[in-house]
Amino acid sequence: MSIAVAIAMLVLGSVAFHLFSPWWRTPLASNWGSIDSALDITLWICAAAFILLNLFMAWTLVRYRHRAGHRAHYEPENSSLEKRLTIWTAIGIAGMLAPGLAAWGRYVSVPQDAAIVEAVGQQWQWSFRYPGPDGVLGAAGVKYITPDNVLGLDPLDPFGRDDLLVEAGDLHLPLGKPVKIVLRSKDVLHNFYVPEFRAKMDLVPGIVTYFWMTPTKAGTFDILCAELCGTGHHEMRGKVIVETPKAFAQWRAQQTSFGQILAEAPPAAMSILLIKANACIVPTDRSAR
Known part of the structure; x- marks a missing residue:
């Protein structure tokens, strides 16, 4: 139980630090707002994965803790779960890569009048x-x-x-x-x-x-x-x-x-x-x- 509480406090502390931290990006002074957008998308995707996975882990520690008269179910393989994890992981990675690749394409394409x-x-x-x-x-x-x-x-x-x-x-x-x-x-x-x-x-x-x-x-x-x-x-x-x-x-x-x-x-x-x-x-x- 104490470990689950520690994990939940870690999540809450991390979110609070991000929301109230005085350290953030400097004001933008160029045309590269797309780079900021790519970083924001990456941040939100990683934040969602961090919060959901850690809170899920804390919940499982509480929900499936050892109790007298309860016995764990052994299930070495679950193809349905593996497919869902693979699909959601691929969506998350694509969501992080696509904005960065789009920004990079413009980053190396120099205007003719530059x-x-x-x-x-x-x-x-x-x-x-x-x-x-x-x-x-x-x-x-x-x-x-x-x-x-x-x-x-x-x-x-x-x-x-x-x-x-x-x-x-x-x-x-x-x-x-x-x-x-x-x-x-x-x-x-x-x-x-x-x-x-x-x-x-x-x-x-x-x-x-x-x-x-x-x-x-x-x-x-x-x-x-x-x-x-x-x-x-x-x-x-x-x-x-x-x-x-x-x-x-x-x-x-x-x-x-x-x-x-x-x-x-x-x-x-x-x-x-x-x-x-x-x-x-x-x-x-x-x-x-």
């Missing part, structure tokens, strides 16, 4: 890159990194000369405009996460990943690394500033391009950069094709 910005992670800071007037990000890779080219842009790629670089600064985004966030890591596994955006994605060394979102609320939000990336993981934070398109354009006009950085680099540093870039060019053997 702007693009690159977020580069390293131990333990965030840097960003915006395309210039051509709207195209130039080629980049860790093999091009030097003290004067910290984001590793290819100095021989003309599309990268007008790229705007924000090293260890804030990420600025225009309000109400879809944006594709391209993610790249310089060292280890990181994860770009802004809780208010409900959007996150791993940064995998050697692989370019991405997601997209539309900011729907102006303000300043924290960028977190949601993947353990070393001893300074807790310090890997940044800021994303969502502002009006006019304010964003004014801020963008003040940023430095990769071409300006190359023009201001010392001749010796520029020579090293070009030598590294030329060393990365692999001659093509046309006779092998």
